[in-house]
Amino acid sequence: MQFARINGVVLHHQLFGAGSGRPVLVFANSLGTDFRIWRDVIVRLAGEFTILTYDKRGHGLSDLGAPPYTMDQHVDDLSGLIDHLELGPAIIVGLSVGGMIAQGLLERRPDLVRGLVLCDTAHKIGDATLWNGRIDAVMGDGGIAGIADAILARWFTARYRAEETEAMAGWRNMLVRQPAAGYAGTCAALRDADYTDFVKTIAVPTLCVVGDEDGSTPPDLVLALARLIPGARYEVIPGAGHIPPVEQPALLADMIRALAALVPSGASQ
Numbered sequence: 629m630q631f632a633r634i635n636g637v638v639l640h641h642q643l644f645g646a647g648s649g650r651p652v653l654v655f656a657n658s659l660g661t662d663f664r665i666w667r668d669v670i671v672r673l674a675g676e677f678t679i680l681t682y683d684k685r686g687h688g689l690s691d692l693g694a695p696p697y698t699m700d701q702h703v704d705d706l707s708g709l710i711d712h713l714e715l716g717p718a719i720i721v722g723l724s725v726g727g728m729i730a731q732g733l734l735e736r737r738p739d740l741v742r743g744l745v746l747c748d749t750a751h752k753i754g755d756a757t758l759w760n761g762r763i764d765a766v767m768g769d770g771g772i773a774g775i776a777d778a779i780l781a782r783w784f785t786a787r788y789r790a791e792e793t794e795a796m797a798g799w800r801n802m803l804v805r806q807p808a809a810g811y812a813g814t815c816a817a818l819r820d821a822d823y824t825d826f827v828k829t830i831a832v833p834t835l836c837v838v839g840d841e842d843g844s845t846p847p848d849l850v851l852a853l854a855r856l857i858p859g860a861r862y863e864v865i866p867g868a869g870h871i872p873p874v875e876q877p878a879l880l881a882d883m884i885r886a887l888a889a890l891v892p893s894g895a896s897q
């Protein structure tokens with residue numbers, strides 16, 4: 629099954645390798661994307677892990693629910709989906725808002741988390757002015773399309789944007805086809821979430837990783853996150869913007885594999 633009703637909302641997801649007994653990786657994606665961004669990472673890791681990807685509410689083929697959202701709602705959707713699929717503790721790989729969902733999952737359901745890969749994310753992203761401006765823009769006449777160029781310039785390196793014209797057309801389609809209310813609803817969750825105090829208590833193996841040309845959560849912000857988390861590793865991926873699973877999937881897959889090797893089986897925080 630690719631659809632499950634969790635907390636009253638149908639969530640689109642894909643599960644690979646169920647019942648294999650392999651360690652579990654869960655991938656949580658970013659604002660304005662769906663789980664297709666993980667494909668080139670997943671194909672590299674599929675033989676070694678059980679893998680869950682999903683579209684958070686208001687994105688992809690998942691239901692809209694009732695925006696605006698809170699980060700706790702996104703977190704509770706993910707914990708509900710993991711419980712529903714009986715996956716047990718997992719390494720959570722979260723990109724941007726997906727990385728905040730990962731932090732929130734560890735806070736609210738530490739029994740479900742063995743390790744964290746926090747990719748192009750932070751303990752706090754942006755401020756109320758930024759997110760309220762983004763909400764007004766996408767709910768206005770221009771919709772997501774009106775700010776798509778600016779978003780894509782932060783997501784992808786200049787080289788990728790210039791050379792990968794077909795891919796850029798596809799990723800633009802993905803972005804502008806997200807429901808504006810789902811996008812704006814998640815902007816509200818980002819505006820209101822702050823894990824600064826919580827991340828200082830993290831005690832599971834954690835990698836903080838960022839594309840060297842990330843224009844949304846730049847390396848100095850992700851380094852600040854890594855410095856708050858006891859024992860966290862920090863890596864910079866060359867030749868990537870805000871979405872390394874698209875631009876540098878092999879490097880990111882290697883880093884996920886290395887983090888997974890540090891995670892004791894059976895352990896959660």
Ligand SMILES: O=C(O)CC1=CCC(=O)O1
Nearest residue numbers: 658659724725779782844
């Ligand atoms: O849209 C952006 O600028 C990038 C981003 C911020 C939070 C998120 O999930 O994506």
